[in-house]
Amino acid sequence: QKEVEQNSGPLSVPEGAIASLNCTYSDRGSQSFFWYRQYSGKSPELIMSIYSNGDKEDGRFTAQLNKASQYVSLLIRDSQPSDSATYLCAVLRDQGAQKLVFGQGTRLTINP
Amino acid sequence: GAVVSQHPSRVICKSGTSVKIECRSLDFQATTMFWYRQFPKQSLMLMATSNEGSKATYEQGVEKDKFLINHASLTLSTLTVTSAHPEDSSFYICSALDYHYEQYFGPGTRLTVT
Numbered sequence: 709q710k711e712v713e714q715n716s717g718p719l720s721v722p723e724g725a726i727a728s729l730n731c732t733y734s735d736r737g738s739q740s741f742f743w744y745r746q747y748s749g750k751s752p753e754l755i756m757s758i759y760s761n762g763d764k765e766d767g768r769f770t771a772q773l774n775k776a777s778q779y780v781s782l783l784i785r786d787s788q789p790s791d792s793a794t795y796l797c798a799v800l801r802d803q804g805a806q807k808l809v810f811g812q813g814t815r816l817t818i819n820p
Numbered sequence: 821g822a823v824v825s826q827h828p829s830r831v832i833c834k835s836g837t838s839v840k841i842e843c844r845s846l847d848f849q850a851t852t853m854f855w856y857r858q859f860p861k862q863s864l865m866l867m868a869t870s871n872e873g874s875k876a877t878y879e880q881g882v883e884k885d886k887f888l889i890n891h892a893s894l895t896l897s898t899l900t901v902t903s904a905h906p907e908d909s910s911f912y913i914c915s916a917l918d919y920h921y922e923q924y925f926g927p928g929t930r931l932t933v934t
Contacts, residue, residue: 740921742922742923744925750927750928751913751925751926751927751928752864752913752925753925754922754923754924754925757922796863796864805852805869805877806852806917806921806923807854807866807869808854808866808923809866810863810864811863812862812863813863
């Protein structure tokens with residue numbers, strides 16, 4: 709089992725709709741979770757971090773964490789074509805060394 | 821968010837030569853930086869953790885003598901790919917840990933070995 713799993717997609721969503729991205733992780737002791745956005749040929753950009761169960765909202769983005777189910781998700785409201793990218797879920801594996809483990813990423817396409 | 825730069829952004833070198841990549845945190849001090857490699861259509865793979873003032877910690881399977889890391893100051897880490905070969909061609913990305921323990925990535929360096 710991979711440490712961090714994501715559906716690789718591609719996920720196609722019409723413009724203006726809600727895009728829902730999901731991620732599961734295997735280490736029940738994980739405490740910190742991150743969503744990164746990566747455009748083709750570019751490096752990842754941090755979008756959200758979440759540490760507690762529940763929802764965390766930042767503009768059009770909402771991260772959701774459920775530690776009991778070992779599940780973290782990212783919702784993008786009012787999707788725009790510029791949101792088309794690969795979204796990487798990352799989990800902090802080693803609290804001391806601050807190492808991140810990344811999922812394979814979900815490729816999201818917003819259709820105008 | 822914090823700003824991390826990398827230089828060069830793109831480099832082409834001949835097989836057998838060495839290439840140095842610089843990673844700088846521009847607006848904060850980073851005691852810890854990380855080096856990743858990403859092959860096409862794959863996710864990021866951590867190569868090593870770079871700690872200021874001490875030896876880097878390499879992930880399993882990464883040759884420390886081939887990928888030399890130096891973290892000489894709180895704002896600069898360098899990765900040198902020694903005796904590069906075509907299979908080393910990849911996208912190399914560094915990241916730096918800020919005061920909130922969030923990782924910010926540099927823009928990446930695309931290495932092509934001919």
